Amino acid sequence: MSEKATLFDDEFLKKLEYLNVVSNHMIPGHMHGEHRAKKKTDSGIEFADYRQYVSGEDTKNVDWRTYLRTDKLILRLFEEEADLPIYIFFDSSGSMDHGAPPKFDYARKIAAALCYVGLLNQDRVNLVGFADGVAHELSARRGKHQVWHAFRFLESAQAGGATSMEKAFKAFFSTRRRRGLVVVVSDFLDELGFSKAFDMLRHFRQDLFAVQIHTPGEARPDLPDEVLLEDAELGTSQRVRVTPALLEAYAEKFEEHCEEVGGYCRKNGWGYLRTTTDIPFEDMILQVFRQGRFLR
Amino acid sequence: MTFLGMSSGVIGLLLAGTVSVVVYLYWLKPPPQRVIVPSTLLWNRLLKEKKKNTFFDRLRWWFSLMLALTIGLLVAAGTGRPELSASGRDLRNITVVIDNSATMATRTADGFTRWEHAVANAGRFLRQGSASGEFLILDTSGQAPPGDASDRRSALEVLAGLTVSLGGEPQFPDLPEIDSEIFFISDGVMVSDAPPEATVVSVFEPAHNVGITAFDVDALPSEPTSYRAFVQLKNASPTAKLIALQLSGTLDVGIRDTLTLEAGETWARSIDLRDFGRGPIRAIVTTNTDAFPADDYAYAFLPMRTQTRVVLVTPGSTYLENVLADVPRLSLEVVRPASYNPQTSADVYIFDRFAPSEAPPGPALLFLPPNVAWLAPTLALVEDPEVSGWDRSHPVLRFVALEDLRIDRAARVSASASNGQRAGPEVVVGDRSLPLVLLSDEEERIVRVSFALEDSNFPLHPGFPIFLSNTLGWLMDEQIALTRAPGRVEVPIPGATVTDIEGNDVTAWPLSDRTVFMADQPGFFTLASDDDRRLRVAVNLASVERSSVNDSDLASAEVVAAASTVVAAADPGPSDELWIVLLLLALLLVVAEWVTYHKRVTV
Numbered sequence: 001m002s003e004k005a006t007l008f009d010d011e012f013l014k015k016l017e018y019l020n021v022v023s024n025h026m027i028p029g030h031m032h033g034e035h036r037a038k039k040k041t042d043s044g045i046e047f048a049d050y051r052q053y054v055s056g057e058d059t060k061n062v063d064w065r066t067y068l069r070t071d072k073l074i075l076r077l078f079e080e081e082a083d084l085p086i087y088i089f090f091d092s093s094g095s096m097d098h099g100a101p102p103k104f105d106y107a108r109k110i111a112a113a114l115c116y117v118g119l120l121n122q123d124r125v126n127l128v129g130f131a132d133g134v135a136h137e138l139s140a141r142r143g144k145h146q147v148w149h150a151f152r153f154l155e156s157a158q159a160g161g162a163t164s165m166e167k168a169f170k171a172f173f174s175t176r177r178r179r180g181l182v183v184v185v186s187d188f189l190d191e192l193g194f195s196k197a198f199d200m201l202r203h204f205r206q207d208l209f210a211v212q213i214h215t216p217g218e219a220r221p222d223l224p225d226e227v228l229l230e231d232a233e234l235g236t237s238q239r240v241r242v243t244p245a246l247l248e249a250y251a252e253k254f255e256e257h258c259e260e261v262g263g264y265c266r267k268n269g270w271g272y273l274r275t276t277t278d279i280p281f282e283d284m285i286l287q288v289f290r291q292g293r294f295l296r
Numbered sequence: 297m298t299f300l301g302m303s304s305g306v307i308g309l310l311l312a313g314t315v316s317v318v319v320y321l322y323w324l325k326p327p328p329q330r331v332i333v334p335s336t337l338l339w340n341r342l343l344k345e346k347k348k349n350t351f352f353d354r355l356r357w358w359f360s361l362m363l364a365l366t367i368g369l370l371v372a373a374g375t376g377r378p379e380l381s382a383s384g385r386d387l388r389n390i391t392v393v394i395d396n397s398a399t400m401a402t403r404t405a406d407g408f409t410r411w412e413h414a415v416a417n418a419g420r421f422l423r424q425g426s427a428s429g430e431f432l433i434l435d436t437s438g439q440a441p442p443g444d445a446s447d448r449r450s451a452l453e454v455l456a457g458l459t460v461s462l463g464g465e466p467q468f469p470d471l472p473e474i475d476s477e478i479f480f481i482s483d484g485v486m487v488s489d490a491p492p493e494a495t496v497v498s499v500f501e502p503a504h505n506v507g508i509t510a511f512d513v514d515a516l517p518s519e520p521t522s523y524r525a526f527v528q529l530k531n532a533s534p535t536a537k538l539i540a541l542q543l544s545g546t547l548d549v550g551i552r553d554t555l556t557l558e559a560g561e562t563w564a565r566s567i568d569l570r571d572f573g574r575g576p577i578r579a580i581v582t583t584n585t586d587a588f589p590a591d592d593y594a595y596a597f598l599p600m601r602t603q604t605r606v607v608l609v610t611p612g613s614t615y616l617e618n619v620l621a622d623v624p625r626l627s628l629e630v631v632r633p634a635s636y637n638p639q640t641s642a643d644v645y646i647f648d649r650f651a652p653s654e655a656p657p658g659p660a661l662l663f664l665p666p667n668v669a670w671l672a673p674t675l676a677l678v679e680d681p682e683v684s685g686w687d688r689s690h691p692v693l694r695f696v697a698l699e700d701l702r703i704d705r706a707a708r709v710s711a712s713a714s715n716g717q718r719a720g721p722e723v724v725v726g727d728r729s730l731p732l733v734l735l736s737d738e739e740e741r742i743v744r745v746s747f748a749l750e751d752s753n754f755p756l757h758p759g760f761p762i763f764l765s766n767t768l769g770w771l772m773d774e775q776i777a778l779t780r781a782p783g784r785v786e787v788p789i790p791g792a793t794v795t796d797i798e799g800n801d802v803t804a805w806p807l808s809d810r811t812v813f814m815a816d817q818p819g820f821f822t823l824a825s826d827d828d829r830r831l832r833v834a835v836n837l838a839s840v841e842r843s844s845v846n847d848s849d850l851a852s853a854e855v856v857a858a859a860s861t862v863v864a865a866a867d868p869g870p871s872d873e874l875w876i877v878l879l880l881l882a883l884l885l886v887v888a889e890w891v892t893y894h895k896r897v898t899v
Binding site for chain 2: 094095096098099103163187189190191215218221223224226227228229230231232233234236237238239240241246249250253254257
């Protein structure tokens with residue numbers, strides 16, 4: 001209980017307030033539906049466009065004045081504001097329960113902060129914890145009053161199990177979901193790879209913002225000469241004779257992995273941020289804001 | 297190749313052990329440290345790519361193993377002190393007899409002693425022969441263990457353990473019957489009876505020496521309370537010497553005198569010690585150059601007599617009463633046996649043909665005592681006994697001659713230990729079958745004469761008053777110090793602790809009937825037994841023969857020249873020992889291993 005109590009303490013909440021203020025200054029008026037999808041329909045208040053009348057359609061929006069002038073049946077179209085759903089996926093696999101502080105805590109803080117800003121912007125926010133499938137899910141919420149509900153959900157989430165983003169996305173998006181922004185906070189250490197999962201998001205025409213988290217030690221580990229590496233997720237172990245050359249090669253391999261994730265996102269026009277757990281999470285959130293994808 | 301540090305078997309075992317340990321350590325896989333990582337995904341990918349380097353890794357492992365093995369073998373082999381076999385040398389056995397008599401401690405002009413020169417020469421001779429030959433080291437003082445010849449390493453070890461022996465009677469040792477070349481290294485002063493087949497190597501060099509050849513403290517028989525020191529000096533130098541003689545005691549008083557002695561001249565003087573206090577006396581001679589310091593000082597002990605109260609219980613003895621009445625500083629009380637009161641207080645009790653039923657409360661001298669409980673009983677009376685011998689060195693018999701002692705009858709008493717006694721009485725006249733004078737050193741000292749004065753001619757001897765004086769001194773524990781020569785010192789006081797003049801403990805071997813300790817140098821020692829009895833021992837060189845460091849049979853120029861030729865021929869040149877090369881090589885490889893390890897060339 002004490003661990004949960006310290007995850008979202010008063011200090012954290014103060015930082016969220018600060019982030020909210022900063023987000024307002026960064027993009028003024030962003031709360032007025034600017035980032036929302038605009039659908040042209042026959043209902044609504046604000047005029048948007050004209051189009052040719054098709055036989056059988058309701059004639060209530062036919063512009064009769066134009067008909068009198070041009071002898072053509074033209075329909076007046078109006079803009080209908082639609083919510084842009086935000087799907088925040090945070091990795092709750094075993095690999096995230098590593099580091100000091102654990103990557104899982106860091107991921108939950110990022111998820112909480114983005115959720116907070118989204119709810120304050122009257123967005124519809126989904127929180128999904130995933131491991132080898134959907135592990136935790138909080139259905140779509142909207143409005144500031146849902147913040148505490150979301151925080152309690154995040155606090156109750158626990159890390160464990162293997163990672164399969166593909167399974168998680170498949171399970172989540174197999175039910176009808178509206179197009180929206182998918183935020184994935186993970187270390188992307190997926191045995192099956194991340195590309196198939198990302199391809200699935202592209203298939204569902206979702207926008208993606210990937211936040212890759214790792215500890216400083218993961219990028220450049222400090223290991224003894226003879227070591228038995230035990231996989232935190234799978235429990236498998238691997239005996240390794242560590243040499244400086246091997247460590248250097250591993251560091252390169254890790255950079256290569258991160259670059260692979262980032263490059264894939266950039267290629268598809270998606271957002272990508274890489275962070276380590278020693279960077280204050282509020283700085284990380286500000287970077288998210290600066291990328292402009294979350295706040296439009 | 298020969299190993300000087302160890303035998304071939306041991307070195308073989310050492311090398312095999314080194315190989316086993318190094319290989320075992322390389323095969324030994326210590327349990328790796330367990331580290332939990334978030335995922336082994338990237339590690340697995342990396343190791344899969346690295347598998348192509350396995351051959352190179354194995355090569356590195358083998359290279360590293362070979363390097364470590366080489367280092368280990370070099371160090372192990374170096375420990376055994378390997379030496380290249382002298383293939384070009386004569387195959388011969390060598391016996392070296394080294395003179396370690398006192399005069400070998402004489403210093404030569406180059407600052408070393410004759411002994412150090414002798415040891416250096418002996419080492420050269422041992423290294424001269426073939427490594428597979430047989431070597432034997434013997435000495436003139438019996439320090440080297442007698443036995444058959446062995447390898448050079450053992451001989452060198454024996455040589456390293458030898459020292460100069462200031463005491464004893466040095467002599468050329470008996471040689472084992474082996475076919476061997478014999479070298480005798482000596483200064484030719486004290487030992488000169490080398491067999492003709494031995495090649496004599498001289499380490500003699502004329503030296504300056506002035507020494508104390510005699511030093512003794514004693515009271516004059518005519519004046520027992522007046523002590524004098526007898527000092528004898530000899531200038532054994534080839535030139536005249538100005539000598540300073542100094543006597544010092546426990547008080548601040550001292551005597552200093554200077555004199556000039558011609559080369560070879562001896563000087564003797566008796567010095568009055570009336571101003572000296574009780575305690576050790578040290579005599580020191582100094583001169584401008586002296587190559588043999590061991591005879592420059594000598595020790596003695598000055599006892600101090602006080603007024604002694606003596607009770608003589610006798611039925612009537614003219615001899616005893618008259619002699620004791622003439623002893624100065626003696627308070628004599630003559631009592632008849634019927635009038636003897638056991639409560640009578642005295643420093644010494646003398647019982648003539650009488651013994652009280654209870655032991656007296658102080659030391660006692662008894663002449664033919666009757667049977668009483670506290671004395672060993674008389675077993676029989678022996679008519680006309682022979683005096684088989686006497687201990688001239690015992691303080692009681694100092695300056696007492698008993699050659700013409702005649703006794704009509706004497707009591708045979710047991711000389712074995714009785715109940716409650718740690719050791720039996722000491723027989724100083726006669727033998728254990730018929731002891732004539734016995735000394736007991738238990739709670740109180742007792743001197744028992746097993747014949748009556750009236751039954752012998754002993755009172756008519758000039759030594760009788762001296763015997764009485766000595767006995768009273770011994771009973772009062774006023775004896776002067778025993779004198780011994782340096783070396784193994786045996787003192788007839790059982791289970792005693794030994795301290796030197798500075799009060800430092802000296803290692804001693806307390807035996808049941810005597811105490812033994814080693815005195816390598818002249819000195820003054822005090823022995824104390826459990827019952828607080830004390831005995832002083834002055835260990836002095838005090839020998840004309842030992843101080844005459846130039847009386848050498850090898851002093852002639854021809855002999856010295858011949859000996860030098862032998863030494864020059866014996867010089868084998870630079871050492872063939874390889875250990876330093878091996879250790880340097882090992883050090884070089886350790887550095888190489890360190891560098892390659894950090895460069896990740898070796899594992």
